[in-house]
Amino acid sequence: MKAKRKRYDSEFKSRVALEALKGERTIQQIAKAYEVHPVQVSEWKKRMAQGAPKVFETSGKKSSGNDFDQERDNLHRKIGQLSIELDWLQKKSKQLCL
Numbered sequence: 001m002k003a004k005r006k007r008y009d010s011e012f013k014s015r016v017a018l019e020a021l022k023g024e025r026t027i028q029q030i031a032k033a034y035e036v037h038p039v040q041v042s043e044w045k046k047r048m049a050q051g052a053p054k055v056f057e058t059s060g061k062k063s064s065g066n067d068f069d070q071e072r073d074n075l076h077r078k079i080g081q082l083s084i085e086l087d088w089l090q091k092k093s094k095q096l097c098l
Helices: 010-022 027-034 038-055 059-095
Strands: none
Touching (some): 010 027, 010 038, 027 038
């Protein structure tokens, strides 16, 4: 029977990758300390180094504004739908004398 593959959360991966980027210990030492394969530590380190510039991009503020506008539009649409349903239900209840 095959052993189940280990899954690591993003917090663990980032902690290991950050330690590898610091360079205070070797990849082998880090892998042994966290009980992870050295190739995996190297892969996480490479991904962390490539993704680091995205953290400091200023486009995040613009997209959050767009997300806000989109969410507001969705909520207005939902309010309109619910008010129409409420009006219809009130009309039908009067017709049925409820």
